Amino acid sequence: MKSLNxxxxxxxxPVNCELDKSRLTESSSEYVDKNDTKTNTQTSxxxxxxxxxxxxxxxxxxxxxxVIGLLILGIGILGGMxxxxxxxxxxxxxxxxxxxxxxxxxxxEGITTATVVTSATEIQTTIAETTTVxxxxxxxxxxxxxxxxxxFISSYSSDSNDPVMDTQYSLYDVNGDGIKELFxxxxxxxxxxxxxxxxxxxxxxxxxxxxxxxxFSVTDNLIECLKLGGGxxxxxxxxxxxxxxxxxxxxxxxxxxxxxxxxxxNENEFRSLIADKNKLSWVSPSYTYFTPQIQVRNQSVNVxxxxxxxxxxxNAASDMVFYEGADLSYGRITTESSGLNLRKGPGSAYxxxxxxxxxxxxxxxxxxxxxxxxxxxxxxxxxxxxxxxxVSKQYVSIIN
Numbered sequence: 001m002k003s004l005n006x007x008x009x010x011x012x013x014p015v016n017c018e019l020d021k022s023r024l025t026e027s028s029s030e031y032v033d034k035n036d037t038k039t040n041t042q043t044s045x046x047x048x049x050x051x052x053x054x055x056x057x058x059x060x061x062x063x064x065x066x067v068i069g070l071l072i073l074g075i076g077i078l079g080g081m082x083x084x085x086x087x088x089x090x091x092x093x094x095x096x097x098x099x100x101x102x103x104x105x106x107x108x109e110g111i112t113t114a115t116v117v118t119s120a121t122e123i124q125t126t127i128a129e130t131t132t133v134x135x136x137x138x139x140x141x142x143x144x145x146x147x148x149x150x151x152f153i154s155s156y157s158s159d160s161n162d163p164v165m166d167t168q169y170s171l172y173d174v175n176g177d178g179i180k181e182l183f184x185x186x187x188x189x190x191x192x193x194x195x196x197x198x199x200x201x202x203x204x205x206x207x208x209x210x211x212x213x214x215x216f217s218v219t220d221n222l223i224e225c226l227k228l229g230g231g232x233x234x235x236x237x238x239x240x241x242x243x244x245x246x247x248x249x250x251x252x253x254x255x256x257x258x259x260x261x262x263x264x265x266n267e268n269e270f271r272s273l274i275a276d277k278n279k280l281s282w283v284s285p286s287y288t289y290f291t292p293q294i295q296v297r298n299q300s301v302n303v304x305x306x307x308x309x310x311x312x313x314x315n316a317a318s319d320m321v322f323y324e325g326a327d328l329s330y331g332r333i334t335t336e337s338s339g340l341n342l343r344k345g346p347g348s349a350y351x352x353x354x355x356x357x358x359x360x361x362x363x364x365x366x367x368x369x370x371x372x373x374x375x376x377x378x379x380x381x382x383x384x385x386x387x388x389x390x391v392s393k394q395y396v397s398i399i400n
Contacts (some may be wrong), residue, residue, distance in 0.1 A: 076234050087166060087275060114334055149171065151203070153290055156184065164187060164292060165187045167186040169287060169290060170185070170286060171183075171285075172285045173218075174216045175218075181239075182204050183197075183287070184197070193210060193212060195352075196214065198239070211233075212227055212228045215282045216283055216285075217280045220281075225237065230254055230255070231255065233355065235249075236248055251273050255333075262338075307366075311387075315344055315345030320366045321367060322365060329398055331364055331399060332396070333359060334358070334397045336358075337357070339356050339392055340358075340395045342355070344378070344390070345374075354387060356376065362375065362376055362377070362396070365388070370393055
């Protein structure tokens with residue numbers, strides 16, 4: 001019978017824990033080999049994937065290079081076209097060039113799509129900015145034009161009631177249409193005046209451009225007419241497409257009151273406007289002296305004796321009726337915006353004495369169907385007039 005001690009001894013007998021090193025080594029090697037094989041297999045797969053991606057990505061470089069090349073080529077072609085166009089049109093103001101090109105590069109695998117659009121629309125090159133008015137004028141020969149000038153100068157007359165001195169004329173093409181405008185400059189009793197005439201239908205016709213001095217800017221087709229007399233009136237005219245004079249701007253000062261095209265401005269604004277105008281390229285014509293005819297007073301008109309010494313009375317029409325004393329009436333200027341021209345005779349061909357402002361009151365000394373012979377009152381004295389002349393009845397309202 002075994003004792004308890006024997007059982008304990010047997011159960012606690014030493015156990016052989018030594019491992020079979022050969023098998024362990026073999027198992028380890030097998031494990032390592034399997035892992036290496038797996039690792040190598042994964043590495044190979046990654047490498048293959050990388051190479052595949054490289055193959056797939058490599059065309060992008062060439063696509064981008066192609067796109068850049070096309071852009072450079074397009075810019076070069078566009079620049080060459082602009083340069084050639086600019087050379088061909090050096091005499092014109094601007095050129096319009098329209099260039100449209102679209103380049104599309106697409107890879108079939110669907111990896112990359114590159115689209116390049118080059119567009120240059122209405123490219124303008126400006127050589128010079130000028131105000132140009134295209135005017136169509138009938139072709140005339142130098143002989144016709146010179147004959148019209150000679151005829152006008154030889155028939156130009158001086159009113160015996162207002163004789164002129166130092167009469168001069170000048171010819172200058174203001175608007176660049178190839179036909180020169182005529183300027184007459186003379187010293188009158190009331191001061192120096194210059195008047196402008198336009199050539200139409202073989203002769204010269206009067207215009208509203210009259211002032212103490214006239215100058216013009218050819219590049220802007222602009223005529224400045226300055227009138228003095230208690231203030232400054234700057235009127236700016238342009239010859240329009242119909243070969244007529246068009247008033248485009250008026251700057252006025254009188255008794256410390258300033259207006260610009262009918263709107264009230266202050267003195268600084270007035271001076272600033274004039275300073276801006278002075279920056280333009282102005283030309284003053286050179287003149288040639290001539291001797292006008294002397295016009296004899298029209299004795300056939302039934303003129304009251306008290307009016308015989310009035311200025312411009314010799315230009316009165318034969319059908320004009322005159323008033324004196326209690327028969328006199330007075331009228332108010334009713335123009336819409338600008339003033340009314342007081343002229344030396346009953347017709348638009350006569351020189352302008354001055355411009356009467358809207359609302360001014362004048363004495364009616366005589367009239368016919370179209371014109372009033374009026375006196376501009378001086379200091380409230382009914383029989384003393386600062387100016388006497390003719391105005392259109394259309395713009396005068398009789399005051400009862």
